[in-house]
Amino acid sequence: MANEKLYLYPLWIRIWHWLNAALFIILLLTGISMQYSNPENPFLISFELSVQLHNICGIALSINYLLFIFGNLFTSNGKQYKMKTKGLFKRLYDQSVFYLFGMFKKQDPPFPISLENKFNPLQRFIYSTAMYIGFPIIIASGMAMLFPEIIIPQLFGVSGLLVTALLHAIIGFVLSLFLFIHIYVCTIGNSIISNFRSMITGWH
8 A cells, every 4th residue: 555656636626725825825924914014114025015915815715715615515525524523532642643653663654545535534633624614714704804894893892803803813823833734744755745746746
């Protein structure tokens, strides 16, 4: 199985993945720029350009997310995000132990990649949480700030706009952590670039 060549990533997944990554990185950089700069004192990117790019890329990311949803609804890729609750914590524990210790001892992974399971249990849990909880929240909160007239004026006695902005920033921070962890995990394949090559060619 270790030497078997598997076609895991169809063209639509690769297009969606790289577009999603590019848009998210631009949103991260422009979001940081808006957070830590003002019109007179730009941080990374000028404030005005950051706002424009953030809005455009936010809309593009939302449309791209629909590609992900429809793709998972109408192709077999959707089953990769379904989790069986029975024995879940045991599977998460086993995979975590492998990442922390086993792979450094050259042990075989407890859940080898296959056509039926291209994600190990920990990946499936994290990816499903990010894509089906994190992304909807950050998209919805971003759209609400783009059209602030739809935000509830008061929420539990606090400004609805403030709550929305905080939620957007917090989820953005959490997803940015996911991005960096995702990139690191991608480097621990057969070689540092093998997983990146797979997302270009489709073959694992």
